[in-house]
Amino acid sequence: MATAVSTAAATRQVRSTERTVGAKRSTPFSYATLIIVSAVLCVPLVFVVSIALSSDQTVNANTFTIIPREFHWENFTRVFGTELPMQRFLLNSVIISAGAVVGQVLSSGLVGYAFARLRAPGKNAMFIVVIATMMIPSQITMIPQFILFKDLGWVNTYLPLIVPNFFSNAFNVFLVRQFVSRLPSEIDEAAMVDGLGFFGIYRRIMLPMLSPVLIAIAIFTLTATWGDFMGPLIYLNDESKMPLALGVQYITSTSQALQAPPWNLVMVGSILLTLPMILVYYLGQRYLYEMDISGGSAGVK
């Protein structure tokens, strides 16, 4: 492991001192293109900030500009006042996402470890089923699941959005299995000789080692549930239960016909929806790249 790292570092050093070969040479043209593309891609984001900082008069007159001209920072505190239930939306998002993340991390780690290490009759057939389920679009189960949750009396609660996560997701199981497969099995054997049971091995030895992949799973789950629109749209119709992703849209769709939606506050909501994702990406990218599932296809070909 250590040698591989140092070799990689050495190669990198050699590469950086080398004169760049033709295909890699940058030109003023490349810079110009990149600057234009980045600018075009980021214009909508600047526009959002501009709208979020607009006064109510600007909203009513619909005279937004891309570059902000006015700076009504109080819009960011207004949404937490009495005007809109944004505070409630935000709290709901946190509750639902936290529940989902905890569920996926707890269950996927356990199931993935079992598929990687423990031997049992029928395991391989089961794993083929795990892989196969990834192909089934969620829309197939959408209606029966709705009926199930309706019969359980769970509609208009957070439960339909949280509970299924405690039963692991095929992709995450796959990720954990790949990760564990590449850890030397001597670790488990040594632990077993020392008298640890299977759960002990998982809890004390595996779980700490799994942290990069579990953090990655947490990030995937968080981004998926935080931005999820369809799930809350199906299950939550009470405004006080809605997460931000649904609430932001709900505000625009329920404003009076003659009155424009409060676009400035809606965009503040959109920014609140986006900022955690940027933060999560910023803090978590290390784990997403470190996870490196590309090389770990051993055994699934």
Next chain:
Amino acid sequence: MSRLRRREALWFYLFASPWVIGFVVFLLGPMIASIYFSLTDWDSFTPPKWVGLDNYVRLLTDDPVFWKALWNTFYYAAISVPLGLVLGLWLANLLNKGIRLRKLFRTLIYLPTLVPLVATAMIFKMVLAPSGPLNDLLGIFGIPGPSWLLEAVWVKPALILLSVWGAGAATVLLLAAMKGIPRELYEAAEVDGASPVRQFWSITVPQLTPIIFFNLIMGLIGAFQVFSQVYILTKGGPDNASQTMVPLLFNEAFSYYHLGYASAISWLLFAVILVFTLIAFRSARRWVFYETEVK
């Protein structure tokens, strides 16, 4: 089986039980129920009425909206997915050159993909407004911009534009893969006098085909399931010009309570996704290059 082996198997089933229970309760059971529902006429308030294949027959022969939605979904997938890939590849190639501030450019290009879809839809509602920035920009060049989301001809291109905004996700993956291409290949090509363009087509692209293929499959599956953008921006309008499979399914199920009919749509959606995935895998043998095959 030895006692130890039996104990190990028992622990396996115990550890795997969350998945097994989830599979039965949230997937297998619902799938079987969904097949049954799709063969009934059911509004969820009165007992389901068996109608056999009627729902499927009606969808395929007697529902112009379904065909329109199917066509729109194809249209959307056929343009947005390749366009996103081509742009992603082009941007990754630009970033892969010995460029200064690469990290900054990469971040700026990736930033839009971090915006949750709901927020993206809100943003594009404003960007695509008749007097929004996009039309202002077109105005500079003397082009009168259309009312994107209100005109049947322009609503699909508008949704495609929105999807292309997220091309940065593919760029990051492709860029990572590009860095893994052995440098010697380029050096050898350089010695042989291959131009940068030739190097791109003869080395970079073939080496990237596995990751391009992965993006293609994921992109297609995602495009066939497009929902939030359509639902928030247009509700399928005007005149169903932007209606796609999943919003149609959603409306049938949760607005009209045609649960049997909607279940049939979900199975047709599955069939479409399956067919396209199989076609992609079939064709992959011809153009996807795996290094392991040569070793």
